[in-house]
Amino acid sequence: xxxxxxxxxxxxxxxGLSSCALATVVVGSQVKVLRALAKSGEVGDLTRLPDKSVFxxxxxxxxxxxxxxxxxxxxxxxxDPNPDYIKSRDMLCARGNAGIKAMYDPDRLKxxxxxxxKRGEGKWRRASWEEALDLVAKNLTELGEKYTRAGTMxxxxxxxxxxxxxxxxxxxxxxxxxxxxxxxxxSNIQGFGATFGTNPTPDVLNADYIIMxxxxxxxxxxxxxxxxxxxxxxxxxxLVYLDPRFTKTSAxxxxxxxxxxxxxxAFILALIHVIVxxxxxxxxxxxxxxxxxxxxxxxxxxxxxxxxxxxxDIPAADIRRIAREFAAAAPKAVYYQGRRSSFFSNDTQMRRxxxxxxxxxxxxxxxxxxxxxxxxxxxxxxxxxPWYDDIPDRLDQGSVTYLSAKDGAWLHFRDRVLAAxxxxxxxxxxxxxxxxxxxxNRAKTLQMMEQMEFICTIDITMSDTAWYSDVVLPEATYLxxxxxxxxxxxxxxxxxxxxxxxxxxxESKPNLWIMQQIAKRLDEEVFESFDYTIEEFVxxxxxxxxxxxxxxxxKGVYYESPTPVYRSSYGKPLRTKSxxxxxxxxxxxxxxxxxxxxxxxxxxxxxxxYRLLVGRHAYFTHGTTxxxxxxxxxxxxxxxxxxxxxxxxxxxxxxxxxxxxxxxGVQTLKLEVTEKIRPDxxxxxxxFGVLSRGLTNIYGKGACDAALIEDKACPISGNAAxxxxxxxxxxx
Amino acid sequence: MTNKxxxxxxxxxxxxxCKACTVACKAExxxxxxxxxxxxxxxxxxxxxxxxxxxxxxxxxxxxxxGNTPCNHVxxxxxxxxxxxxxxxxxxxxxxxxxxxxxxCPYNARYYNEETKAVDKCTFCxxxxxxxxxPACVETCPTKVRVFGDLNDPNSEVSRLLAKHPSRxxxxxxxxxxxxxxxx
Numbered sequence: 007x008x009x010x011x012x013x014x015x016x017x018x019x020x021x022g023l024s025s026c027a028l029a030t031v032v033v034g035s036q037v038k039v040l041r042a043l044a045k046s047g048e049v050g051d052l053t054r055l056p057d058k059s060v061f062x063x064x065x066x067x068x069x070x071x072x073x074x075x076x077x078x079x080x081x082x083x084x085x086d087p088n089p090d091y092i093k094s095r096d097m098l099c100a101r102g103n104a105g106i107k108a109m110y111d112p113d114r115l116k117x118x119x120x121x122x123x124k125r126g127e128g129k130w131r132r133a134s135w136e137e138a139l140d141l142v143a144k145n146l147t148e149l150g151e152k153y154t155r156a157g158t159m160x161x162x163x164x165x166x167x168x169x170x171x172x173x174x175x176x177x178x179x180x181x182x183x184x185x186x187x188x189x190x191x192x193s194n195i196q197g198f199g200a201t202f203g204t205n206p207t208p209d210v211l212n213a214d215y216i217i218m219x220x221x222x223x224x225x226x227x228x229x230x231x232x233x234x235x236x237x238x239x240x241x242x243x244x245l246v247y248l249d250p251r252f253t254k255t256s257a258x259x260x261x262x263x264x265x266x267x268x269x270x271x272a273f274i275l276a277l278i279h280v281i282v283x284x285x286x287x288x289x290x291x292x293x294x295x296x297x298x299x300x301x302x303x304x305x306x307x308x309x310x311x312x313x314x315x316x317x318x319d320i321p322a323a324d325i326r327r328i329a330r331e332f333a334a335a336a337p338k339a340v341y342y343q344g345r346r347s348s349f350f351s352n353d354t355q356m357r358r359x360x361x362x363x364x365x366x367x368x369x370x371x372x373x374x375x376x377x378x379x380x381x382x383x384x385x386x387x388x389x390x391x392p393w394y395d396d397i398p399d400r401l402d403q404g405s406v407t408y409l410s411a412k413d414g415a416w417l418h419f420r421d422r423v424l425a426a427x428x429x430x431x432x433x434x435x436x437x438x439x440x441x442x443x444x445x446x447n448r449a450k451t452l453q454m455m456e457q458m459e460f461i462c463t464i465d466i467t468m469s470d471t472a473w474y475s476d477v478v479l480p481e482a483t484y485l486x487x488x489x490x491x492x493x494x495x496x497x498x499x500x501x502x503x504x505x506x507x508x509x510x511x512x513e514s515k516p517n518l519w520i521m522q523q524i525a526k527r528l529d530e531e532v533f534e535s536f537d538y539t540i541e542e543f544v545x546x547x548x549x550x551x552x553x554x555x556x557x558x559x560x561k562g563v564y565y566e567s568p569t570p571v572y573r574s575s576y577g578k579p580l581r582t583k584s585x586x587x588x589x590x591x592x593x594x595x596x597x598x599x600x601x602x603x604x605x606x607x608x609x610x611x612x613x614x615x616y617r618l619l620v621g622r623h624a625y626f627t628h629g630t631t632x633x634x635x636x637x638x639x640x641x642x643x644x645x646x647x648x649x650x651x652x653x654x655x656x657x658x659x660x661x662x663x664x665x666x667x668x669x670x671g672v673q674t675l676k677l678e679v680t681e682k683i684r685p686d687x688x689x690x691x692x693x694f695g696v697l698s699r700g701l702t703n704i705y706g707k708g709a710c711d712a713a714l715i716e717d718k719a720c721p722i723s724g725n726a727a728x729x730x731x732x733x734x735x736x737x738x
Numbered sequence: 739m740t741n742k743x744x745x746x747x748x749x750x751x752x753x754x755x756c757k758a759c760t761v762a763c764k765a766e767x768x769x770x771x772x773x774x775x776x777x778x779x780x781x782x783x784x785x786x787x788x789x790x791x792x793x794x795x796x797x798x799x800x801x802x803x804x805g806n807t808p809c810n811h812v813x814x815x816x817x818x819x820x821x822x823x824x825x826x827x828x829x830x831x832x833x834x835x836x837x838x839x840x841x842x843c844p845y846n847a848r849y850y851n852e853e854t855k856a857v858d859k860c861t862f863c864x865x866x867x868x869x870x871x872x873p874a875c876v877e878t879c880p881t882k883v884r885v886f887g888d889l890n891d892p893n894s895e896v897s898r899l900l901a902k903h904p905s906r907x908x909x910x911x912x913x914x915x916x917x918x919x920x921x922x
Contacts, residue, residue, distance in 0.1 A: 083765070084765050084766055085765065086874075086877065086878070087878055095880070096877075097758070097880040097881075097882075098758060098762065098878045099878075099880055100756055100757040100758045100760070101761075102878075103758060103761040103762040103764075103878060104761050104765075224754040224755075224756075225754070227880075232754075232880060236752050236754060236880075236881040237881070252785075252789075252792045252794070254754050254755055254794075254796075255754075256792070257792075257793065257795070257796075258754060262792070263790075264789070264790045624754070624755075624756040624757065625756075635771045636764055636765075636771065637761070639771060639772065639773050640757050640760070640761075642773075649789060650788075650789070651789075680785075681785055681787070681788050681789040681792060682785065682789070682792065683789075684789075685789075
């Protein structure tokens, strides 16, 4: 028991040292930040305004949880969870609570900036919006004339105002939008989509048995799954968790297996083998709802638990037992597919194996199973994009089997830009995306940016990508703007809306305004599609649903049912070729792909090298929140996890600096010697080792995983394969 | 508030060490930035076992609003006080920053706030609960590890949880009579 507080006793060293401590203390409250800024003339003086509470939804990550902003005197002093917002179950995580600090952040982008020195040198000139926007429009026009309008790529990532950015790309005339999915979950969407015609949501709250492969839900939050997973219901539910690392999810799981990285498919195929050979599947369901079971029965014959045990480092007896337990719990049993699925280049087929296991458990669209996402309809935004002759196909056309015309294939796209094949791309418009942290092989991304003639980034902080841009435009944070209504699909579909909680600080502007200003400068015809206020836009979205408008105003959320709706897909054909669940994929066979998932073992780490793993923390969203003062306090830098025995072999001590070298980069960071990782792997948290000196809390801290990871990808979905890089560790 | 005895009951099995409580508290109570400034915390307990047989628990905590308050006994200026409902408070104006209370507290629940020039600590968000709300840490918790309530009310959730489940307090040997109860 006395050990309990050991980890936090450190602050006792400050006893009697208050004058020294003073130097490190930064002002805490929002009011004090504002007062400090007012003194320097960066914001106006505080004025007395009435207190109010405003509904919004969080934008610190992608979950969009329900928030009530408490506003006093025009200043947001607290973000509370919205108890009526069913998706997020009346909670806000550390990041959600730290949203205030994203707004009242001295490191925020405050004014439009124009680069003066070399790219990445950090010499900026404060510009007026007028000048910066003129410069953007001038470059877009010139690039269009020189290279066709496809010569500018538009990079963005999800968010309520992304719609306007994608519209600008379309109205400007570039087919080259490059979004985040191929750095995230493209293989999941593909693998589950090929099987069910959609990527369903596991009913975590009602499942009795959950198996997870690396979807670290206790740290990589998804609402409501993270919360529902821990609801536990008196030990009724069982969680089996596979991960080469002992994560916080491992700590909460009933069983944790440190699986050999990249062998999850072998484990799944062996589960299917046991369930099929022991006839533990749902025969009636399979006969009426699926196609291809007979081919599966033959296909899985060689995939015995004994075979899988040697592949995965999980005992055959456990695999057999887990398969039987899973089948016994079915249909209230799910193999949870997770979201980020950018692990290995066989990832689409691995997700297919997961989908097939779920299918034979008969858990489709029933309580505790896999539920197709519901979605509440909004009035569509109809606009007419101008027509341009001579616009070629997407640059990455034909690079992967299934290419999303909206998302593209990130790594393939970059390769083609570098090769200028089939045509040159010389302009970059970036909204919210931060490829220098997000995309594997940072050196290559820098190369791609170097050959650009113009780069403009719209963001709220000086990300690495903004740091390497020519024009940087400051967006208002989510708390300072009204956003379009978003229809969030899922097991608990909701409509979400952001009301403006406070006036935008400095000269930051909502993205809609920025897009309107650029559109206006490009062409009258382009601007026509942007000619409305955000209030008019929202009114139109809700024009067919007055009940939604009322509930959004009263409760900050709209839903049709507070509990999941099951079996809505029964009696209707699924969106697959056969209209049924496709265990055997005819579509894949026609495209020359394995119609059933075939296992290939991952390459073993060469002697003296380790597999580099990436993963998530509950404090950070990708490469975005590490610099937030409150979150930075929780984890000021990242470390390299190395297994105790391996550290001993290498003679490396805990806490020393080490050099990590991969075929594409070298990074230096502190070593964390730990039992919490397989001996053949190393791990570092994402989002450190930044290039931007505009991120003052984290500049010079830790290492960047994107600088080390090689750019390999899944050929079917184009999804990056982030776990296929081997690194050497040496003393730094 | 008279006739009340506030307490928090924690089910640490639900804790995922996400630190939402710590950040919510910093926002709610204007705790200055800095790793050593906090009113509540989550202790990441030492890893149990060796690879691959591992276990780990996470233990949130804050001022235990003790029934027998060492902090109160040592305060030379009566800046620390105890409300009838059990909440232990610090009156900023009276605090001279001698930090005796910080040394006396066996839970390390107090810190010196450089902005207010006074020792600061958890009050169960007295300003929120007296207005009918919940402490910020209780409200924001994703998995609702903490349950807040009045132990003098036998029908409150805290009373019912303690009647139904065995619980422990931290450092009982110190004789502080803490009012944070950890379910076992």
